[in-house]
Amino acid sequence: MKDHLIIFDTTLRDGEQSPGASMTKEEKVRIAKQLEKLRVDVIEAGFPAASQGDFDSVKAVASAIKDSTICGLARAVENDIARAGEAIKPANSGRIHTFIATSPIHMQMKLRMSPDEVVERAVWAVKQARRYTDDVEFSPEDAGRSDLDFLCRVVEAVIKAGATTINMPDTVGYNVPEQFGALFKNVMERVPNSDKAVFSAHCHNDLGLAVANSLAAVSNGARQVECTINGLGERAGNTALEEVVMAVRTRQDHFSVDTRIHTPEILNASRLVSNITGFNVQPNKAIVGANAFAHESGIHQDGVLKHRETYEIMRAEDVGWVTNKMVLGKHSGRNAFRTRLLELGIEFETEEQLNDAFLRFKELADRKHEIYDEDLQALVTDANNERLENESIRLMALRVSTEMGEAPHATLTLWVNGVEHTANAKGGGVVDATFKAIEQIIHSGTTLELYSVSNVTNGTDSLGETTVRLEKGGRILNGQGSDTDIVTASAKAYINALNKFSMDDNKAHPQREETI
Structure with a gap:
C-alpha cells in the first residue's frame, strides 16, 4: 500500500502574494472550485487578519467548498487566530495554520524575541487555535536555516500542545535537496512524539529547487507538500503542484506515496489561474507549458510515432491536454455553451449571468469561426471583470x-x-x-x-x-x-x-x- 501524500494548495494565499496577483473574492471562489475538482486535500484560502477583504474571501471559499479542507493562515497573535477561526467556521472541514520564526536571524533581527519566548508563543498559539478546530498546523518559519536542536525543541512542544501537522518551510529558498531531506529525517527521528503529527514541506523557488527540495522531504518522511498551481508565488514562486503530483505519479517505482489528485483537471486549473492572475505560463514549463508534449526534432517525431514512450514519460491526456472537445461556433446553442462551461468547471450563480456570457459568446463567434476552451475561459474572466463589485x-x-x-x-x-x-x-x-x-x-x-x-x-x-x-x-x-x-x-x-x-x-x- 502506498502512503497518501496530502496536497496542500496555497495558490489563494501564498500565490496571491506575487506582486500583481491579487484576486477578487469571486475569482478566489472560482479557483477554489477548480481545486476541489482537482481533489486537492487542503486549500489555504488566505490570511483572514490581513484585511476585511481577505477575511470575506476565506469565508466565501469555506462556504462554497465541501470536499476539501479549508485553511486560514494566522500569525501567533490572538487577533489573527480569532479571525482565522471565524473565517473557516462555515467549512465542512477547517484548519488553522499558525506560525512563528525559529531561525536565529529571524528571532534576533525581526521578532526580537529570545528562543524561550518563541517556544512559549508557539505553544500558546497552537492552544489558542485548538479552541476553534482540532486540525491545527504549525510552521517554524525559516526552518531551513534554524538550529536543529532548537527546531526539535519547538516541534516537540507544539505537537504536545495539539498541533496535528508540522510544516517545515524553506522560507527563502536557501536549501538544497540533500540538506532539506536530511532535516526532515533528523527532526522526525529526534522528536519523540513525531509520530503524532503529519510532517509537511513548504518550499520557495529562489534557487530553482522548490520541487526538488519538496520531493527530497517526501523521500525522508514528509507526507504533505504545500504548493501552488503553476508554481505561482512571491519572488521566484513556490513548489509547482503539477510537477510534484506528476513526479510522484510517474515515478511510482521510486516513491512510496501517491496523491488523490484527479490529474486530467491539472491543465484546466493551470489555465484558470493564469487567466485570472495574468501570469502567463512559459511554453517550456513542465506539465502545463504549450511545448510540454510537443516534438519538433525529426528523430523525436519518428520515435513517438513508432512508440510514444520513446520520448514521452507521461501521457498528455493524463494531465488534460487531449480531450474530445465539442466545437463551438456561431451556430452553437445555449445548452452546448452551458455544457462546455460546466465541463471546464465554470458555473453561474444566476441565469442572468449565463445569458450575459452567452451573448458575449455569440458576439465573439461572429468574429471568430471556432471558439476554443481558452477563448471561453478568457470570455468568462472578462465578463467577471466587468461585474466587479463597486465598479466605478x-x-x-x-x-x-x-x-x-x-x-x-x-x-x-x-x-x-x-x-x-x-x-x-x-x-x-x-x-x-x-x-x-x-x-x-x-x-x-x-x-x-x-x-x-x-x-x-x-x-x-x-x-x-x-x-x-x-x-x-x-x-x-x-x-x-x-x-x-x-x-x-x-x-x-x-x-x-x-x-x-x-x-x-x-x-x-x-x-x-x-x-x-
Missing part, C-alpha cells in the same frame, strides 16, 4: 487612428460613477494614446509597471489577452482584458486595474510583516 469606471466607446509619419491618436468615452466623460490623446502608439486618454479623465496617480500581450489561441482572429500592472503608494494590482482587438483589450485591462484599486483601498498586502 466602464469603457463606453473607443476610436483610434494611426498613420505612418503621424502621431497615433485615441478618442474614448468612459462612464465614471454614472457620468460620461470623453477625452482625446496622442501617444507613441495607439495603446499609449489610449492609456493617456484614460488618465486625462481619471488622474489615477498610478505608475505602469507592466504591460504584456498574449494570444489566447492561434490565428490572426485570436482573442488578444492583455495584462496591465499598476503601482500606487506601494500597492500593486493587475488588470486583465481580452478582445479580438488588442487596443480594446488593453483599455479593458487598464480600467480593470483601476477598478481594483478603488475596491482594494483597505486591503493590506497578505503577510506584509511576516511570511513563510
